[in-house]
Amino acid sequence: MEMFQDIWNQFLSIAKEEAGSRVVETWLKAVRIAAWDVTTKVLTVEAPNKFIKEWIQAKYSQLFQVHLGRLLYTDDFKLMFTYVSESENKVALSSKDLITPAYATPKIIPGRVKNALACKTAKNYGRLNPHYTFDTFIVGPHNAFAVAAAHAISEDPGTQYNPFLVYGGSGLGKTHLLHAIGNDIQRRDSKAVVFYQTTDRFVNEFISAIRFNKIHLFQQRYRMVDVLLIDDIQFISNKEQTQEAFFHIFNALYDGRKQIIFSSDMFPRNIQGVEERLRSRLEWGLVADIQKPALETQIAILKKKAALYDEILSDEVAGCIAQECSSNVRELEGALVRVMAFASLTKQSLSLELVKRVLMQVENTSKKSDSIIDFHAITSVVCKKYSYSLADLRSNSRAKNLSCARQVAMYLMKKLTNKSLREIGIFLGRKDHSTVIHAFDKITDSIVKDQSLREIVTRIEIEIQQ
16 A cells, blocks of 8 residues: 555645645545556545545546556556445445546456557547647748658658657747647547657656556557657756666667657757767657748748737738747747737737837847846746745745746746846756746747736736836
């Protein structure tokens, strides 16, 4: 039961980040893992009474299903909710108490617990963003070669371009392209097992597998995919054991003619802290770069993104935004979102004058010295908005609201100052600058989709600049 307790503690940490500390303290800590039947793959979760059992079953069964499955290294198990009186009186449960995930197709495999990748249902794995497709990807001279290769791969994976590595600066569309390949392959072959994974998550899963002596399941999980998409492979740098594990997974997939696709922010030979044998494999197949888009492409990107919000952007307005914010595609989208949010909050139309006024504020902000807009100025406004202290932001707590506030602070600190990622991380008590990158990318993506968050970030930014 000690192993179950460790798994349960990990689950509670994850649940606190996703559902919030109040849910964990009020509901989830009231239940426990009562039993795990390896043969029938039934996990029993026991509540202290019927009311808590029914509430958790109705509200949080999917949370249990997804994360306990990952921690147990299986996705095709059944989740049974029970409560103390039921256990003591051995009352039979009705079939509605057995929760089978909609995305899983149970399959009986003799012997020890097998990873659910043995069940080739593409929807089980992938974690693909359905909005990241070839149709929503703007093609221009800066990325035409990479996109052409991506189309060829999706039509016939595992053959001519394997492995495939696309590299380029942050915010140029590498992640979008990886998801587009995965989505297109699944569209063409619904039985294909497509697995998208960030390098950070790969490393964390490997560490968890070592901790619970599940290396064989970890390896099997990855070796049984048809298409493996690994994002930001540069973060495998200086992680020797992880590189060793990935080396063998790579060889197994390559020998099985399975498609392997990577993204990186730099050319493989420029990634420090990577074993030569792994570095050579990253360069084995086709390597394509994505560069900063030209002005005409930037205007096309802005107009297409605006159309997704039912906004019509004139060439004049789009050109103004592109000329002021031409660092990368993500910055372009951020500028567009900022302008649209400001227009919505002030009830104004998307005019050239409005765009100039909003972007001029940002330009003036970037020209101010760090003594005027510094980390403390930013965190002060963020803390006030979210009702947290600077100590809270620097803590290790993963409470959902606090995590959001911390990520917003990192996003604004990177955006409004010239400080390095390392300096931002140190100021907020983080050891790894990759945490700042993750926060910036997450908030950048979220404000595009979440109007409420977009308005909050815009208000905070306006207050900082005043």
